[in-house]
Amino acid sequence: MALIRAMNSAISGLRSQQFKIDVIGDNLANSTTTGFKAARVNFHTVLNQTLSFGSSPQGNLGGINPLQIGLGVGTAETTRNFTQGELETTGVASDLGIDGDGFFILTDGSGGRVFSRDGSFGISSQNVLVNPSNGYIVQGINADLTTFTIASGSTLQGVNIPIGQVQIAVATTVANFNGNLNGAGAQALEGTVIESSVLLDGSGGPAAVSGTLLTDIFRQPDTAGPDIDLGIDTGDTILVSAKKGGRALPPKVFRVGTTPIAGDDGYGTTLGEFTQFLQRSLGINTGSTELLISATRDDDNNPNTPGVTGVATSYAGGPPYTSVTQTGRDFTAEGVQVGDIVRWNTGIGSGQISQITAVGTDTITFNALSSTLGQPDIGDEFSVHEPPRVSIGGFPSDAGRLRIAGNVGTASDITDVSIVTSDGLSISPFYTRQSSAGESTITNLTVYDSIGNAHLVELTIVLETKGGTDSATGEPGNVFRFFAEGDDNQLVSGTTILGLDRVTGTGQITFGIDGQFLSQNNNANVTFNLLNQGASTPLQFRPDLSNVTGFASQSSQVFLREQDGFPMGTLMDYSIGVDGLVTGIFSNGVTRSIAQIMLARFANPEGLQGLDANNFLTSANSGQPIIGNPGELGIGGVRSGALEASNVDFSREFTSLIIAQRAFQANTRVITTADNMLQDLIRIVG
Structure with a gap:
């Protein structure tokens, strides 16, 4: 019956709107639920009852559409709105x-x-x-x-x-610095020179040499009297202390013998081993301030041809020549002075030493060398200025004297050297022959190894050359040099720790004539050997001075801006x-x-x-x-x-709620109307 069909359709509408109300209620209930996505209901028609299938156009008549009555509504799906919530x-x-x-x-x-x-x-x-x-x-x-x-x-x-x-x-890999280095300062040409009393190999014996056993050392008294027995025995310790640039260096302990114990900074049995220890303890960076000059072979029959480079000695058997001429070079401007040391470093004259007696613009005159010394070969080198080092009987000191030649610059000046044995005896008083001079500054920084241990580094920077040339660009300018020192650096041989060495690195920095940074040599790294410390070894980092300038100022001041290492952190x-x-x-x-x-x-x-x-x-x-x-x-x-937040839209949900309510009411009216009509039909029968 048609009215029953209408009531069934209305019932499906009631069910659908009830479903929609459920969804709306869920949306509103979750309106404050984190990340909630509102849902909606989609409806679709259900089966249609076909009363007539219709027909196609025939002759002069048009077609007839199908005659269908819908049987209600169904719920097709619920979908979520995945738009972004606030x-x-x-x-x-x-x-x-x-x-x-x-x-x-x-x-x-x-x-x-x-x-x-x-x-x-x-x-x-x-x-x-x-x-x-x-x-x-x-x-x-x-x-x-x-x-x-x-x-x-x-x-x-x-x-x-x-x-x-x-x-x-x-671990630190780079340390960056700011500041200014005084390009108008005095060139650092002189390093500390101090020497000891004469040390002897036994009482009344010859002057001590590198091979002299420490247990055999005596020293001459400062005044008349017998030689002084230092009383050094195997197993004794020797304590070294000093000041550098006015700051006290940490005392170092040297043990006499072949086996060190915990707390020792070095060990050995000979005076030569001790002088090397003393050099390391004072942080003397060797070979860094020498003025190197190359020599070329001269004609045997025409020695000292004008304009040749660095001819310094005669041919074999001839008279010794005592001068160097190098056309185009200004030795005076380079800081060469009367009294400076000339030392051959390579070739047949290696080890020969003399002292400069006169300096011209392009000529150096020095004391005669051995007449048996052969001529230098092409590329042979000698150095001017005394190389920094500690030696025993080093020229021009008397045999048996400890000679300490330090690095240049006032911040490198070595004073108050004290060397005391276990028995409290001083190995020797020291006498200052020359103090360090020249523009310099010092700055401290703390760096870290791979396990976060802190290591203190002292960076001394000196004005090495005025009016020099940048090795990378060839541009003129001033050349500064840094010396790095640290108390935690080990002297090692393979996997054996031989002691401690304050010297950790050196490098050059060049500034142009406009005071701006030009270059820093690529291998200017600071290195700490850290065997058996539990950290990666060596610790190596680069001091980056590219942000430092070289203008004229009252003094040089350089400070650490940052370094990339850190101690242990949680x-x-x-x-x-x-x-x-x-x-x-x-x-x-x-x-x-x-x-x-x-x-x-x-x-x-x-x-x-x-x-x-x-x-x-x-x-x-x-x-x-x-x-x-x-x-x-x-x-x-x-x-x-x-x-x-939930993306539920209250205005949309309330509007949908009203629409669903009205739709529900409308479907109830269909049922009520169909019921009334059925009652009317029943009354006809009655």
Whole structure:
């Protein structure tokens, strides 16, 4: 019966509107639920009853449409609105909101994956990022906590943020300086020269030499009297102390013997071994302030041809020549002075020494050398200025005297040298023959090895050459040199520690005639040997003085701006970037990547199956998850300290609620009307 059919259609309408009211009610109930996505109901018509199928046009008549009566309405589907919800700030670092497409990936208790837009996370007692309402674990890729590298493409795992459980230290690789070096200062030409009393090999014996045993050493008295027995025995210690540039150097201990013990800074049995120890203890950087001159072979029958380079000696058997002429060179401008030492370094004359007696513009005159000395070969070199070192009986000191020649510059001046035996006897008083002079400055810095140990470095910078030439560009300018010293540097031979060595490096810095930095030699590194310290060895870093200038000033001042090493620090905090990268913040100021949060997106997110606790599950129609870093592959970014609010639109929901109510009322009216009509029919019978 037609009226019954109308009532059935109305009943389907009532059911559909009830379903819609349910969805609207759920939306409104979750209007403040984090990450909630509003749903809607889509309706469709159900079966139509066909009363006439219609016909096609025939002859002069048009076609007839089918005659159908609908049998009501059905619920086609519910779909979710995955438009972006508003991001509300919370200030909690573990709260995460997704800005764009994508879902957080979590694992449930069985290890199965679920997906969520709700980023209200926290750190569990196991230091894992979780949803605290259900314990589901946020997935990502953790860094190797020794190298702090994240291997892309690795298997997903729970994001680990081990606050308070990870330590880090960073070795220094570069130290950057600011400041100004006084380019108008006096050129540093003179280094300290001090010498001891004469030391003897036994009482009344010959002058001591490098091979003299320390246990046999006597010294001549300062006044008349017998030679003084220093009473040094095997196993005794010798304490060395001194000042450098007015600052006290840390005392150093030398043990007489072949076996050092803990606390010793060096050991040995001979005077030569002790002089090398003394040189290292005073931080004397050898060979760094010599003026090197190349020599070329002269014609045997016409020696000293005008204009040749550096002819300094005669041919074999001939008279000794006593001068050097080098056309185009200004020895006076280079700081060569009467009294400076000339020392042959290479070739047949290696080791020969003389002293300059006169200096011309391009000629040096010096004391005669041995008449048997052959001529130098091409490329042979000699040095002018006394090389910094500690020697025994070194020219021009008398045999048996310890001669200490220090580095140039007032900051390198060595004074108050004291060498005392275990019995309290002074090996010798020292007499100053020359003090260090020239523009210089000193700055201190602390650097760190691979396990965070701190090492103090003293950097002394001196004006080495005025009006020099930059080796890299050929431009004129002033050349400064730095000497690096540190008490933690070891003297090593293979895997054997021979003692400590204050000398850790040297290098040159050149400034142009405009006072601007030109260059710094590439191998100007500072090196610490750290055997058996538990740290990577050697520790090597580069002092970068490229931001220092060379203008005229009252004094030179250079200071450390920054260095990239750090002491040990503990993971104290973290931050999460828009790319999902979790950065650990350590107590020493270091930051390192510790994890990468991964997100997933779906080709059809409306096809996801909703679960409780704001979670979703893949379905046959959602497609497989596309997993990647936030900001890649069409995935949105992550906002730390914010949560995504529900995207329920109150105005839309209330409007839909009114429409659903009116539709429900209309369907009840259909039922009421059909019922009245049926009653009227029944009354006809009655």
